[in-house]
Amino acid sequence: MNAHAENLTIYNSLKGEKEKFTPVKEGFVGLYVCGPTVYSNVHLGNCRTFISFDMVYRYLVHLGFKVRYVRNITDVGHLVDDADQGEDKIAKKARLEQLEPMEIVQQYTLDFHQVMNQFNAIAPNIEPTATGHIIEQIELIKTILDNGFAYESNGSVYFDVEKYNETHPYGELSGRKIEDLISNTRELDGQSEKRAPLDFALWKNASAEHLMKWPSPWGIGFPGWHLECSAMSTKYLGDQFDIHGGGMDLKFPHHECEIAQGTASTGVAPVRYWMHGNMLTLNGQKMSKSTGNSILPDELFSGENEFMEKPFDPMVVRFFMMQAHYGSTLDFTSDALLAAEKGYMRLTEALSHLDKLNAGSESSQDVQALVDSFYAAMNDNFNAPILVANLFDAVKYVNSINDGKASITATDLELLQREMKAFTHDVLGLSPAVSGGDDKLAPVMDLVLELRQEARENKDWGTSDKIRDGLANAGITVKDSKEGTSWN
RNA sequence: GACAAGGUGGCUGAAUGGUUAAGGCGAUGGAUUGCAAAUCCAUAUUGUAUGAGUUCGAAUCUCAUCCUUGUCUCCA
Known part of the structure; x- marks a missing residue:
């Protein structure tokens, strides 16, 4: 265990403030991140969230924690908007393209993995799928029913939000009050299955045309969207685990429902620390396929898009993301990426100098203080931009030594080499550029x-x-x- | 409309009451160079959306206004 692990603080969305991080079991961390819904190519905003939590995972490992990192694949149950009459998103896509649902799932899962590899994101320890955990989800529904927080209606099962709210605060994560939610809810047709508009589905009874469906104690159907994360996170990490991450857009209702489901089944809140990554924008506007203000990772890497002047290496994009805090919005522009590219080159150049430096009789800078500043930055709620700033202090020092204008002892040099590489490669996940390998x-x-x-x-x-x-x-x-x- | 997070220099983006507001890119001058590039040193952009307030002290807290982003639930 690294001594710096004692001082890690995390901004907990549930409390709205930074807290000292203390794991449930000393030395171990359970980390769950909401993964992608695989019905289309993963977009850049999703990538940012996964890269942010890749950085979190990497730093926890660097601190010496034994981390079990779980990130799911949602391959069922995510429904589209009103116009689509509640049809399963994946089933809808399948019909349009005349493919089997699991064919769609496979295609976009592979795409997702490929993009994550390009971004040098470490694969999670467990990557469970919703369709692979139907039994666990059914069992969870049974428990919630037994505890009196859900009811069956017409072959579907709904979570009773108002009943739950009598004993537990529903809306504590997103800062909403149940009275406001009720007064804001539209009265829709065909809601007769539900006792109250606020209630959400745990199990949905499937129509004959529905492609993805399973038998259950309540009939043929499919699980509600929020349920899979509850079932899979607690299966692999325990009833109460350390960190749950995801995009800000999932805070409500998805994560709110996860808290309710977990608490309703076990009596304890499932998550100790909630972390939320922020959104990214493209030229100051939200990314949206419908308005055309959208860019895919592959289009960014190939340069085949209308927004960027040139193609960008995935590591440059990753470095750019690391220059902003995961909790802040980030704006993608051509100018900003060009600037990041130059900065990234400067950092990697300095790292290549690092191995060739000559040691002297004294150090002209306090190397230990420099290294401590790396840890201080990351311990402050994973403040990667400050880490990058501190790394550039080291870059300046390294270049000065390389120029013969500064000096370093052999002991300090060894320390600086080890920690600069660790923080750049292992923590920020900026791998050395893979050269073409052209021997000729x-x-x-x-x-x-x-x-x-x-x-x-x-x-x-x-x-x-x-x-x-x-x-x-x-x-x-x-x-x-x-x-x-x-x-x- | 409701709720939530934001608006910081030419661009990007840190810092949430306490001396000269971090870092990257860009700009200017110098060192270096055959000239450049790279590197180092120095400097500046008289910068905290707007208006008012609290305070000895505000980017930070309060109120108002304008703008951006997210969410508002599975609904035959």
Whole structure:
């Protein structure tokens, strides 16, 4: 266990304030994150949430916690809006494309995994699917029924919100009052199955046309959307676990219902620390497929989109996200990504210098204080932007040493190498750029640079600059320094 | 309409009562260079949406106004 683990604080959405983090079981952390609904390509906003919690997971591991990280795949039960008459989203898509529902699920699950790999996000320890846990969900409904917090109606089962609210506050996470919710609810046709408009479905009875359905004690049907997370999180992490993460948009009703379901079944609140990632915007406006103000990860990486001047490496996008706090909104613009790209290059350059530095008899900076600042930043509610700022202090120091204008002892150098790499690669998840692995290019470059060096020694600037400019056009930057010429 | 989170320099984005408001990018000057690039040093943008208030002291707390983002529940 890292000594810094004692000082971790987390902003708990439930309390609305930062709290010292104390796990249920010392040394262990249960982390659950609401995963994607796999009925279309994962969009950039979803990616940000998953990347944010990837960073959280990575830092917990870095602190020495034994973390069980669970992130679900929603492959059933998520319903669309009024116009679609309550049809299952995945079933609807299947009919349009003449595919089996599970074919859709497979296609977009693979897409999701591929994008997460590109962003260098570590796969969760368990990635359960809703369809794989129908039995667990049915059992959970039985328990809630037995405890008197739900009722059966016409082959469906609904959660009795008003009954629950008599003993537990419904709306405590999202800051809503049940009276306001009731007065704001529209009276819709066909709600006769429910006793009250506020009640939400635990089990929904399926029509004949419905494609994804299962037998249950209440008839053929499918589970309510909020139920899967309750069933799967508690199955793998226990009735009460440490951290539940997700996007801000899921706070209400999804997470509110999870609290209610968990509490109604076990008597204890299921989650100790609720964490919510914020949304991202594109050029200051929300991303929306319908208005065309939308961009997919692949379009960002390939440059085939109307918003960005050029393609961006997934690591640049990740670095850009790490420069903003997970709890704040983030605006995607071409200018901002171009700036992030340059900053990221500066950071990775410094890291490559780090291994080649020479140690001296003294350190001109307090390296331990620098390293402590990395931990202080992350311990303050995972403040990655401050960590990045502190890493740039280290970058400046490393470059100064590299220039011979600053010094570092062998002991400090070893410490700085270890911690800078740990925080950049392991915690922020910024992996070293994978070079093309073109073995033939290196000897060619050696030859070209040798020719240029000969030209320079002969003061043949025309030839040397022709080589430099030609390489620049080919995307290769030549860098001259005292030690010689390098390229990338 | 209700509830929630926000509005910070040219761009991006930290900091929630306490000296000169972090960092990245961009800009300017200097060192370095054959000239550049990269790197280092220095500087500036006279910056906290608008208006009022609380306080010895406000980006931070209160009220109002304008704007942005999220949610308002599965509903034959």
